[in-house]
Amino acid sequence: MLVICGLFSLFMIWWWIGFRQFVELRVAPAGALTIYVSAKQWMWQFAYPNGGRSLTALYVPAGRPIQLVLTSRDVIHSYFVPDFRIKQDAVPGRYTTVWFEAPNPGRHQILCTQFCGAGHSTMRGEVVVLSPADYGRWLQGTPQHSPLAGPTDIEPTTVDQLLPTESINLVTLGERIAAQVGCFRCHSSDGTAHIGPTWAGLYRAKIPLQPHGDIVADEAYLTESMMEPGVKVRRGYPDLMPSFQGRLRPPEVAALVEYIKSVREVRPEETP
Numbered sequence: 001m002l003v004i005c006g007l008f009s010l011f012m013i014w015w016w017i018g019f020r021q022f023v024e025l026r027v028a029p030a031g032a033l034t035i036y037v038s039a040k041q042w043m044w045q046f047a048y049p050n051g052g053r054s055l056t057a058l059y060v061p062a063g064r065p066i067q068l069v070l071t072s073r074d075v076i077h078s079y080f081v082p083d084f085r086i087k088q089d090a091v092p093g094r095y096t097t098v099w100f101e102a103p104n105p106g107r108h109q110i111l112c113t114q115f116c117g118a119g120h121s122t123m124r125g126e127v128v129v130l131s132p133a134d135y136g137r138w139l140q141g142t143p144q145h146s147p148l149a150g151p152t153d154i155e156p157t158t159v160d161q162l163l164p165t166e167s168i169n170l171v172t173l174g175e176r177i178a179a180q181v182g183c184f185r186c187h188s189s190d191g192t193a194h195i196g197p198t199w200a201g202l203y204r205a206k207i208p209l210q211p212h213g214d215i216v217a218d219e220a221y222l223t224e225s226m227m228e229p230g231v232k233v234r235r236g237y238p239d240l241m242p243s244f245q246g247r248l249r250p251p252e253v254a255a256l257v258e259y260i261k262s263v264r265e266v267r268p269e270e271t272p
């Protein structure tokens, strides 16, 4: 009996240690900087919280955890930075996350490790780690023209209506997009429930799902709710949310997510 109990507790202890390490590996620490990564044949695009964008080179500050939210516009790609030992698939219509922290300024190669067509071997990039001071300077210089302008492959939307000189952060842009595409017909940001749940306090809240179970409303969940709302439906609400797949460009989705995240800070007392 004693032996069995002993073995069982040993098992539980090892399981707990492993589980803790798994969580540490997967979940970005609080205060991480979120950057949206959109892969397409055959390049990497990055959208930053201040509205800036870059192609091929990912700029990050040293010594700060960075959370990447990845998606693909066409086929499956895989984001691989050998120096940081991180590898994460970028899947069309789906959002995956991975995080890392670079201790020192420097440059590190990005490769695509998922065969994605003729240009696969050219799908390379670079992580450029800057000192926090240099990063601040780089950010100031970023949105030279329309912050989210880029190759258009779906209908022109809000981002194209920005004035060429207008620089705007993702939160403000997100609020504008939400108003323009009609999210506020069903959602509020002041805590009142409409047809859909309020966005106040939504980020990081535990959401009850139909028919049972729950999920933490992280970036991936918020994004999936816009792209494939039928996959995870919130308990107590009708499955009415229209899909915005193909109607919003990745930077616009990024802006909406940043806006929803910001609503939490406005009314922290709303957090259930």
Ligand SMILES: [Cu+2]
Pocket (backbone or CB within 6 Å): 042, 076, 077, 078, 112, 113, 114, 115, 116, 120, 123
């Ligand atoms: Cu690829």
